[in-house]
Amino acid sequence: MASPQQQQTFKDPVTEANPKPDVAKAGASMKLTARNINFFYGQFQALHDISLDIPSNKVTAFIGPSGCGKSTFLRTMNRMNETLRNTRVEGDLKLDGENLFDMDVTDVRRRVGMVFQKSNPFPKTIFDNVAYGLRVNGIRKSSILSEAVERSLKRAALWSEVKDKLNKPASALSGGQQQRLCIARALAVEPEVLLLDEPCSALDPIATLKIEELLFQIKDITTIVIVTHNMQQAARLADFTGFFLMGKLIEINDTKRIFQNPGMKETEDYVTGRFG
């Protein structure tokens, strides 16, 4: 759990804009730090001056209504938005103190993994799906690959269900299994941060529960950032929760605070369902 000082750093997004001593003090345990991030789709500004810190080995959730920019911000953190034409990002984003926008983009994406809203297994076997990230990063030795595949599938709580059919096509799995396969695939390259973009929105409650359990399990090996529409999910899973509205970060704080005693009126309206 974060110390009270750390929580202070989340408190006020307005003063966050100017990095202050508190941030530096807490810097040691901050995996990602974003300062004054603006993002544009063509002329449209989707993110306004977002500043926040993502603490190491914690689950941070972003909540907010559709179109509020939470997914856009998530996709900024592994530079996935760069694959879209006619987009532009401004501001400062650091991974372990290193400027993310100066790093090699494939390096960023290996260190900052991502799981998407709709499960997207490749049209390959289960094994080849999980091994894909390792292979494109130059690992060829089959003993290393099969070890990593087993480890990743175990972490994604899928091993017992697929261990006898690793050479079957991934498309043969159920929706929930496919999403766990995608998580295993992301974990195989041992990312330092795992970004999840509404990973459970297409899944039934049981599959959702399985994924939440496994996210809880992998917290000690990776830092998790999850975008969710489901506030109960944020409350169950996250150590910290940020609330986005109209491209702005309204506030980010300890999850309990956000849901029980939020600092901003907009947050309170949203989490109590009085929004709009």
Next chain:
Amino acid sequence: MMMEISTSRRFINGFMLTLSGICTVLVVSVLFFILGYLLIHGATSLNWDFFTKLPKPAGETGGGMANAIVGSGKVLLLATVIGVPIGFLAGVFLAEYSGKTFAFAIRYVVDLLNGVPSIVIGIVAYALVVRPMHHFSALAGGTALGIMMIPIAVRTTEEFLRSVPVNIREGAMALGATKATTIFTVVIPAAISGLTSGMMLNLARVAGETAPLLFTALGNQYWSKGYLAPIATLPVMIYNYAISPEEDLHKQAWAAGFVLLTLVLVINVSARLIIARGPSAQRR
């Protein structure tokens, strides 16, 4: 306001419906009519000899078209080797790398190329291959058909690559794959059944081309050695036999037409089977 449907409108409706029904039956039956017609006229020549023997010298009856069957295969193989890689890689560029304006220009040019009459492409192959080498050859025929395959190869590749969902590409890139790696390890494999069947349909389309082969592959009464000599092909054989005065040769031409059409149909049907069973079908 209520509308009374007048008797004349009822009549016109019934008449047009019947007419379009008859036309549909006509369309469907044309293929079977052609198949049956070819079979009736060529059936007597369609025997084992037809597939295994060489053509008989002028004046004698019997013999077969073994050299033309093999020759068509060789020319089509060359056409595939020449046309598919060029068209495929251009299609990859068109689908994945070209900007909007540039893509529009490429597509336009490719569609124009598709509209070039086949005889003109034959002349080009004549100028490019036959003239410098001083003789007709399988290579020249293959070049002509290969050029004819390019536009469809480009557009097929573009369409099937574009149909691969964005989320699969993003999945690969999110794991640290470069764009090129993503295309060759995920996007193309995802589209492979569509690509394969597209190329097969493309091949089937040029398999019956005659005009560009007349003065490139030329024809040959005997077996053709290698790829640099004149070679017999089914379409040219049909043409030569059909304009000859001998009844027996006419029958052989009908039989050859039947074999050629069957070949094309088999390629077509298997292409469609591949696309129906392939991985890209599962994601539609």
